[in-house]
Amino acid sequence: MPSVPPDLAAFLVEAKRRTYAGLDDDATVAAPLLAGSKQLEHRAPPYAYRDIYFGMGFFVGQETVSRDDRVIWSMSYSGGARADITDRPTLLEIYKFLRQGLLGVSVEEPYRGPHLFEQAGMTYRNEVEGTRDRFRGIETIARHDGVPLYELRYSGGLLR
Incomplete structure (x- = not known):
């Protein structure tokens, strides 16, 4: 079984904060590898992070981390807003x-967000199991009154 590089988690946190989480839905490289996709990248040698996804209301994607030009870690995800939520402002x-x-x-669980985050009348929850070498989780967003708005499932780990 491959060992997790000790600096991988810190790199993942930095990459995620400098791409989608820290930017917006329209942030993408000028010429994505796959037509019709959004592609976000961050580099801090020896690592390179790439997130490629399709869709908006419902979306699927994959994050990869390369070390010295060899992909060593990946996470796939799919989900989105409830199907009846279709207007762009919402x-x-x-x-x-x-x-x-x-x-x-967090560095302890560098996959998605924290276990709980509340703000602006909404609640984000993230449930994850496993470790950095193999994990899976589900994140949800609901209004404070409990009405579900969004769900995403993800899984990944070290490649071998």
């Missing part, structure tokens, strides 16, 4: 709140 409000929650990513 989607943007949910995803703005999501990004605020994702800024709380």
